[in-house]
Amino acid sequence: xxxxxxGESAVTLAGWIAHPARMRWRPVLYNIxxxxxxxxxxxxxLSFLLGIVVAYQGADQLxxxxxxxxxxxxxxxSMLREFAPLITAxxxxxxxxxxxxxxxxxxxxxxxxxAMRTIGIAPMDLLVLPKVIGxxxxxxxxxxxxxxxxxxxxxxxxxxxxxxxxxxxxxRFVTAVSISSYLxxxxxxxxxxxxxxxxxxxxxxxxxxxxxxVGRHTTRxxxxxxxxxxxxxxxxxxxxxxxDL
Amino acid sequence: xxxxxxxxxxxxxLVKVSTRFGSHIVHSDLDLEVRRGEIFALVxxxxxxxxxxxxEMILLHRPDSGSIQVLGADLLTLGDDEALxxxxxxxxxxxxxxxxxxxxxxxxxxxxxxxxTDLTDDFIDDLATWKLxxxxxPAEVGAQYPADLSGGMMKRASLARALALDPDLLxxxxxxxGLDPASADGVDELIRTLRDLFGLxxxxxxxxxxxxxxxxxxxxxxxxxxxQGVGSMNDLSRSDMPxxxxxxxxxxxxxxEQQKNALAITHNATRESSSKQK
Numbered sequence: 001x002x003x004x005x006x007g008e009s010a011v012t013l014a015g016w017i018a019h020p021a022r023m024r025w026r027p028v029l030y031n032i033x034x035x036x037x038x039x040x041x042x043x044x045x046l047s048f049l050l051g052i053v054v055a056y057q058g059a060d061q062l063x064x065x066x067x068x069x070x071x072x073x074x075x076x077x078s079m080l081r082e083f084a085p086l087i088t089a090x091x092x093x094x095x096x097x098x099x100x101x102x103x104x105x106x107x108x109x110x111x112x113x114x115a116m117r118t119i120g121i122a123p124m125d126l127l128v129l130p131k132v133i134g135x136x137x138x139x140x141x142x143x144x145x146x147x148x149x150x151x152x153x154x155x156x157x158x159x160x161x162x163x164x165x166x167x168x169x170x171x172r173f174v175t176a177v178s179i180s181s182y183l184x185x186x187x188x189x190x191x192x193x194x195x196x197x198x199x200x201x202x203x204x205x206x207x208x209x210x211x212x213x214v215g216r217h218t219t220r221x222x223x224x225x226x227x228x229x230x231x232x233x234x235x236x237x238x239x240x241x242x243x244d245l
Numbered sequence: 246x247x248x249x250x251x252x253x254x255x256x257x258x259l260v261k262v263s264t265r266f267g268s269h270i271v272h273s274d275l276d277l278e279v280r281r282g283e284i285f286a287l288v289x290x291x292x293x294x295x296x297x298x299x300x301e302m303i304l305l306h307r308p309d310s311g312s313i314q315v316l317g318a319d320l321l322t323l324g325d326d327e328a329l330x331x332x333x334x335x336x337x338x339x340x341x342x343x344x345x346x347x348x349x350x351x352x353x354x355x356x357x358x359x360x361x362t363d364l365t366d367d368f369i370d371d372l373a374t375w376k377l378x379x380x381x382x383p384a385e386v387g388a389q390y391p392a393d394l395s396g397g398m399m400k401r402a403s404l405a406r407a408l409a410l411d412p413d414l415l416x417x418x419x420x421x422x423g424l425d426p427a428s429a430d431g432v433d434e435l436i437r438t439l440r441d442l443f444g445l446x447x448x449x450x451x452x453x454x455x456x457x458x459x460x461x462x463x464x465x466x467x468x469x470x471x472x473q474g475v476g477s478m479n480d481l482s483r484s485d486m487p488x489x490x491x492x493x494x495x496x497x498x499x500x501x502e503q504q505k506n507a508l509a510i511t512h513n514a515t516r517e518s519s520s521k522q523k
Contacts, residue, residue, distance in 0.1 A: 107346075111339040111341050111342070112343055112344070114343060115339055115345070117305060118303055118305070118332055118335075118336075118337045119356060119357045120329045120357070
């Protein structure tokens, strides 16, 4: 079922690429704002806090070995490769996944989707692809934002707990963290974005019955998209270790 | 059983349509014809598959086998572009309105025009207001959102949207369900006026016996996956098939029949008296 939905989205996307004039830009831009710009504060705050936590947990161990400066390696690699993309995807799955499933579900229940089809507007065109495209654009950007604030949180904790100044931290950071680590983290974001948008829309379209079904499918969309994001992340880790990245 | 009708006058033709949901058989080898310019109703108990049949006629559901022709096009072999063109030739009024909650009533009515025509926004607004008045709603309603409308106004607004592209064919899903008697009478009147003025062919699903007696030309009774009988309400009321009798023999069925007869008598009486005056 989900695979069929993915296939249908892909066919519609191919149609858009073949006929760019058919693209609906307004909903794409709207989604970039609502899923991206509006999520900046919460994504920023949570990744900042996560940076603090990572540095704090590492501080004790590093201090025992007198390896204070390696806090930059710890924070940099873990945030850029793993935590920033993951926490961003999980926050967006909670925020936007539900915001996709609930309105589409309501529209299914109130026959708006049927009405849309009979008017000759493909629901895929108007409701699904703009969300997928918007999120694929915006999630990597949010991840970069999370990278910056997460590392900043780690820097503050490193100075407070380990006496590593900002200058020392950044000097070490540049040598410790390769560009490929940064890209490995960032590259996961578009995949997470696709998972979140497709699962949210899919659950919305599957809604049948009444108001209770809308709630049930909204919950399911969030649970499934977080589940699939973490599974995908694990698969990426396995793949990267096999590829030695 | 029925008089032969020229093929050109058949707007919808279903041949041996079968539909299943899992192991549940909804229709088996069902045949049906709707003629140009008539008001046609599908009736049947809950679960008799009338909604599914309507959905199949408007390209929202595919039957498992059989053929469906609407306005001369075969729905099962239709390409995307032809389907789009065909959809613009019919209007659908959904049971719950199906109006888009994020748009005002006027924007809802104008949406098909904005999607499929190159008309200017001002002209589309004017047209929308006109369609609104055709459906019997004042122009002020146009600025409201669907959530602010009463049930009757919602149905009328939905009808106005169905009429936006001047369709040849109109599908109505339960046009009077959930309405108070006065609004329901208004809808009866409206449906008849639309057919008389614009020569629309109207297909509807309804449980409303008053609507059936007073408005429809022909009615098809659905049960057990088949059409049990097709004909005018008068013909059907004389049928002795159990599935059809069930429909007429309840107290509601008889009351509606009597009311229809009473109305016909007063109607004839006024016509006679007015012709005498001439």
